[in-house]
Amino acid sequence: MTSTSAAVEDYLKAVYVLGEEERDADGRSRVVATTALARRLGVSPPSATNMLKKLDALGLIVHSRYRGAELTPAGRALALEVIRHHRLLETYLATALGVPWDEVHEEAEVLEHVLSEGLEDRIAAQLGDPTADPHGHPIPRRDGRVPDAGQSRLWDLPVGATATVARVPDSDARTLRYLDATGIRPGTEVRVVAVGPVDGPLFVTAIGSAEERCALSKVLAESIWVAR
Amino acid sequence: MTSTSAAVEDYLKAVYVLGEEERDADGRSRVVATTALARRLGVSPPSATNMLKKLDALGLIVHSRYRGAELTPAGRALALEVIRHHRLLETYLATALGVPWDEVHEEAEVLEHVLSEGLEDRIAAQLGDPTADPHGHPIPRRDGRVPDAGQSRLWDLPVGATATVARVPDSDARTLRYLDATGIRPGTEVRVVAVGPVDGPLFVTAIGSAEERCALSKVLAESIWVAR
């Protein structure tokens, strides 16, 4: 029961994240496709199927053959615990040890699986129970609640609108360095100045700085979230 | 080449530690018995044999059938790196996060295998490149040198002698709490007041404190080291 391997935790986390993305895009589907999961985890589709069957047997997901997978409450709780570990670690590494913005993700990716509850508590306490990590992603609370102010995708903003950046994607170091260089970080205010004809790109400027135009692909502009 | 599993690292560490103990006891043997290794790792003897064969093939140890095993320079370097991780982590957890003395070992035991070189450097720098962990065990340097002042076993001290505690065993939390309660920690000065007839116990008092007599078994008094 207390024994969840790193592999199991990675799958649950991936199902959660992909399910969230699905939910936000269209209505409510939440069901995650096997291939999408496999691609995200860098694993072959048959491997994903095998693990999904196992996780179903463990009561952590519901797997409908040829349809996809969905977290059970137990699986969701576990996924959120791992994500809490990950984001607390990112925050801790950045603030306490000065690890650069674009490196914390990879460090946290391995540490998240071995962080004890005791250490988790100490880290959270020392940071003052933060609600978001350095990239602006919400840190789930221990009870499973996810603090989440109403945010929207940068991509969905109309031309001319201004908003404050809330979250940026965390998994790709190169993207992070690009965003950092152009001043787009959680907290900066940006204005949408133009958008290309078909699927972008979206042009924004960081208000206050050099007011430089910065081009973002549709995919990137969809994974940057803003508060209005 | 860069891929050393946690299991491999644990074996190398155990061979190193057992080899050190051997060396200090009698002349120079250093060769570690399969069963001793298995017992220390909580593993069956056949499992140990299998792994020893594998490590021999990897060039990390020399395994003479039915005789025992010994580290090669490469294996020794790897073992020292893991031990460095372990002891740096213990020190960091105790000082930066306030983890109690008797808990740091178990936390470090899992973290040591996933600590990146980058994080290791940051931790070492933040701590000011310490040379010993909270239990007084020397922290190997990156180049493989082990800082080690001439120390002797508390057990080997004659009755009446005084000395300063340098190291205490780190792996058993109960022992640590006992020692902590009686004031025996690295840095405290102790006097040997008596020794039992056959294999102890050894009676010591922590000078300065309540001057309470404290009884130590031979095994324990052999794993406490003092500087004179």
Next chain:
DNA sequence: AAATATATTTAGTCGCGACTAAATTGCGGC
């Protein structure tokens, strides 16, 4: 509605690192 394309699962294998049961080797006592 049939044909084709794509997604998913089944079947069978592999490496790792543990295990038990059964040989083997080597060492201390006589």
Next chain:
DNA sequence: GCCGCAATTTAGTCGCGACTAAATATATTT
């Protein structure tokens, strides 16, 4: 110098989590 016991190794198995090749189910096109 032989004998018995303890230490060690061999032989064979298992669970985990990955893989490839091949079969099957779903989706899309016509």
